[in-house]
Amino acid sequence: MEYTSSVHMIMRSLSDCGSSVANGSEEDMEIRKGPWTEEEDSALLNHITTYGLKRSGKSCRLRWLNYLRPNVRRGNITLEEQLLILDLHSRWGNRWSKIAEQLPGRTDNEIKNYWRTRVVKQAKQLKCDVNSKQFRDALRYVWMPRLMEQIQAQGRSTMCVSQAREIVNPVTSVSMASSKSCSSFSGCEQFQASSSVSDSCVSYYSLMGSGSGGGSSERAEKGATSSSTPFEPENGFAGADFWTDENIWFLQQQLADDDHL
DNA sequence: AATTATCACAACCGCAACTAT
C-alpha cells in the first residue's frame, strides 16, 4: 500500500471520528492575533481582578492547551497510539507537535512525556542510545510488529476479519522474520520489498478507528476533580502497556542474537 | 510508620518562527 494513501486513510479516519476533537469549538471561535485592544486588556484586567490569578500568560496558555482545552484526551496511551507514536517518531523524530496532530486529543507534551518516560527508559535499560541505529531498527523490526501482534491478540478490533488479514499479514510475517532469520534488523530485504511496517501501522491504525482508543481518565480513577473529557473510548485498550518485562526480555534476546551474528 | 527511591505527568524556560503594524 502506498504511503500516501495510508496517510490519507488515517487522516480520513481521524476526521471521521475525531474532527471535533482536533478542531472543535476552537476553530469556530474567531482567534485574534496581533496587539491587544483596549477592550481585551480591560477584559483581562477584570478577570485578573476578579479571580486574582497570579499566573503568567504563558503559564495560562500552557494550562489551557494541555489540560483545560475542550476534548483534551487523558489517560493511558493505548497500544494503537503507542504504535503510531513509534512509527511517526521514526519518520519525524522529536517533532512532538506534528506527531500529536495525528493523535486526536493528545498533546505534544503528553507524547513527549511518553517517549521520554517509556521509550528512552527502555533504551537505557537495554544499554542502547535511543538514537542509535540498533535501537531504532529494534523498534521498527521487532517491537512494532510485536506491538501489532498484541493489538491483534486483544481481539477487540472493530475492523472486519478480511480487512484485518489484508493489513496485518505482511506485518506478522515481518515479526516472524525478525525473530529468526534476519541477521541484521536494518539489512533485511523482506522489510523493504513489500509494504513497510510503517505503512502497515498507519493503515492498520486507521482501520482500527484511531479515535476509539484511550483509557478512562487516570485522574478520574484517582479521584481527582478534573472534568472528564467527552472523548471516551468505546473499544480501546485502556491501561494497556506494551513495555512489559516479557517484551523487554524478548527485545534483549533479539539484540543479543543480533550481536552474535 | 517513617523514610527514601522511583516513576509519570505537569509545568517552566528559552528560543525561534510568525504576524501585524
Place this chain on the structure above:
DNA sequence: TATAGTTGCGGTTGTGATAAT
C-alpha cells in the same frame, strides 16, 4: 523592511503519587 508583540516548539525541571526499604 524593521520592529515589537505573540505564538509555538522542544528540552528540562519540578511535583505528587506510589513502591520499596
